[in-house]
Amino acid sequence: MGEVPVFLYDEHVGLLIDEGPNRVGFRASARALSRHGLGSTALSLNLPLGVVANDVHAATSFFGGILPEGRGRQNLARQAGVPGTDLYAMLNYAGTDVPGAVVIGPYAYPEDHELVPAGADEIEAMLNRTADYAMGMVGGGGSLPGIQPKAVLTWNEGWYLTSKGASSTHILKPVAPGQEWGAQWEAYCLALGRSLGLTSFEATVQGFGQRTALVVERYDRIAQGRRITRLHQEDAAQALGLPWDTDAKFEAVDRRASHANVANLLPRVRKLAKSRGPRHRLLAYMTFNVAIGNTDAHAKNFSLLHLPDGGIDLAPLYDVTALALAPDGQQNMALRVNGKAHQPSITLDDLVSEAETWGIGPGVAREIVSETLQGLLHAVEVTDHQQVTEKLVRYISVQTRNLLAGRKAAVSDLPAYLGMF
Numbered sequence: 001m002g003e004v005p006v007f008l009y010d011e012h013v014g015l016l017i018d019e020g021p022n023r024v025g026f027r028a029s030a031r032a033l034s035r036h037g038l039g040s041t042a043l044s045l046n047l048p049l050g051v052v053a054n055d056v057h058a059a060t061s062f063f064g065g066i067l068p069e070g071r072g073r074q075n076l077a078r079q080a081g082v083p084g085t086d087l088y089a090m091l092n093y094a095g096t097d098v099p100g101a102v103v104i105g106p107y108a109y110p111e112d113h114e115l116v117p118a119g120a121d122e123i124e125a126m127l128n129r130t131a132d133y134a135m136g137m138v139g140g141g142g143s144l145p146g147i148q149p150k151a152v153l154t155w156n157e158g159w160y161l162t163s164k165g166a167s168s169t170h171i172l173k174p175v176a177p178g179q180e181w182g183a184q185w186e187a188y189c190l191a192l193g194r195s196l197g198l199t200s201f202e203a204t205v206q207g208f209g210q211r212t213a214l215v216v217e218r219y220d221r222i223a224q225g226r227r228i229t230r231l232h233q234e235d236a237a238q239a240l241g242l243p244w245d246t247d248a249k250f251e252a253v254d255r256r257a258s259h260a261n262v263a264n265l266l267p268r269v270r271k272l273a274k275s276r277g278p279r280h281r282l283l284a285y286m287t288f289n290v291a292i293g294n295t296d297a298h299a300k301n302f303s304l305l306h307l308p309d310g311g312i313d314l315a316p317l318y319d320v321t322a323l324a325l326a327p328d329g330q331q332n333m334a335l336r337v338n339g340k341a342h343q344p345s346i347t348l349d350d351l352v353s354e355a356e357t358w359g360i361g362p363g364v365a366r367e368i369v370s371e372t373l374q375g376l377l378h379a380v381e382v383t384d385h386q387q388v389t390e391k392l393v394r395y396i397s398v399q400t401r402n403l404l405a406g407r408k409a410a411v412s413d414l415p416a417y418l419g420m421f
Helices: 030-036 054-064 070-080 088-093 120-128 180-195 259-264 278-292 349-355 362-382 390-404 414-418
Strands: 001-007 011-018 024-028 103-104 116-117 151-155 161-162 169-173 201-208 211-217 221-224 225-228 233-235 303-306 312-314 333-336 340-342
Touching: 001 088, 011 030, 011 054, 011 088, 024 030, 024 054, 024 088, 030 151, 054 088, 070 088, 116 161, 120 151, 120 169, 120 201, 120 211, 151 180, 180 201, 180 211, 180 278, 180 362, 180 390, 211 303, 259 278, 259 333, 278 312, 278 333, 278 349, 278 362, 278 390, 333 349, 349 390, 362 390
Parallel strands: none
Antiparallel strands: 001 011, 001 103, 011 024, 151 161, 151 169, 169 211, 201 211, 221 225, 233 303, 303 312, 333 340
16 A cells, blocks of 8 residues: 655645545544644635544545646556556645645646746647646646646746746646637636636736747745745535535536535634625625526636635635637536526526525625625726627626626527627
């Protein structure tokens, strides 16, 4: 049975244990127990530190949730030279630059490794490899969840390849020629989110040789020159203990994947408190997603930040685009709103009613929903949209006005929008 060390913020917190096909275990170190305490959720809300090996299902859900999905996972297994069912070996191969502040394997201090300068030609070649290699990396060392092919780079007055587990600062999502609109749409929707204060990181569309990619600043990294600090985080699917190798991130597949259960991972709302907290921001995220038609907001597209004091906060909004408007776009929300899956049918009252189940009072909920929608209308007016079609801008604007007026989100001429391509 194999074992490999696991680090959190460069501190040895335990051992990852090979438990057979598609299964791993985790055993906390004595030092981690001494520092964080028995039952600490410093690593994951679903993986409290214990004196004996943790529940295999919980460990498998958290660590398996680090890996990519679909073809990306197949590429990773082939690249590592292991079977696609060998979760332990894939994590050992790719665990040195993953979401949050976790490092799996012998590299306790990955920032000490060499960064390799990369020009447009090298980056283009890496992007061309994303169809065949995990994250486009031939040497391994990194992993990101999701089904979309990705690559990573480090920025320090120029681009660098992340060699041998050095921390990356940016995620690149390449698009195929003729599909540049996909990157442009996501960059535009993220710009709207920044205008509302729902997210803070930069996202731009850039060309590297003949390839185009959405370049996204990582919110779980803070770069200060060559020193890069990792911020620990996990997505809601990991925190809820959802199966890592299924589509359980969608509520239609697993009922545990719901807005209410994501909200319950966050600090409770104090009825008499005047300040707003993470659950209120989650309501703003949900409102934004409905208004722009971001139907792919599943459990892995909401994440939690683990704060130094042991508290939990909601990570910035990410992976947002008007998927409902795309060719063959999904019209059902990945997570239902007030029991409704069909995005065009959702109303402002549905958003308020959903929030009430999280403990947010109806008056405050209506205020947050209205403020978010009004802010979105203003953002649409002032945000540069030269790289996206006018119909996308109008689609978001009309849906937002419909919601504010108490009507269903659907625009009356949706078929005309879908025929725009």
